[in-house]
Amino acid sequence: MNKITVLLSFYLVEEFKECFEQLGYNVIWADNKEELEEKIRKNKIDIALEWQHSRTDYTILNLVRKYYEDVPVLLALNWNGQPPENFDELDYADVLSTPFTAEELREKFSKVI
Numbered sequence: 001m002n003k004i005t006v007l008l009s010f011y012l013v014e015e016f017k018e019c020f021e022q023l024g025y026n027v028i029w030a031d032n033k034e035e036l037e038e039k040i041r042k043n044k045i046d047i048a049l050e051w052q053h054s055r056t057d058y059t060i061l062n063l064v065r066k067y068y069e070d071v072p073v074l075l076a077l078n079w080n081g082q083p084p085e086n087f088d089e090l091d092y093a094d095v096l097s098t099p100f101t102a103e104e105l106r107e108k109f110s111k112v113i
Helices: 014-023 033-042 060-067 104-110
Strands: 005-010 026-030 047-051 073-077 092-097
Touching: 005 014, 005 033, 014 033, 026 033, 033 060, 047 060, 060 073, 073 104, 092 104
Parallel strands: 005 026, 005 047, 047 073, 073 092
Antiparallel strands: none
8 A cells, every 4th residue: 555645844843744654654844945845846745734834825835836736735724723815716625723633634635635
């Protein structure tokens, strides 16, 4: 069985990478935008997780779309717990409430992959 490869935001700390690996996912992560973009360019990604950093910061979505148009990107509602007002205009596959459980994560992943 092939593992799902998850792209995590550079806004997250390395412990998130380790948690996702313990859940059985391959993880692409870096602690800065430049290094993460290089990894995005060089690796196959099955799904990406944008950690909502501010009201209008769509960094992961924009980086993924620069190289892949068909990779689903989930928006983790970390900023204020609500999707952006223009959510329907953005290209996110779905939202993920925070905090989330491993089961909620698996359900969302299976829904959009």
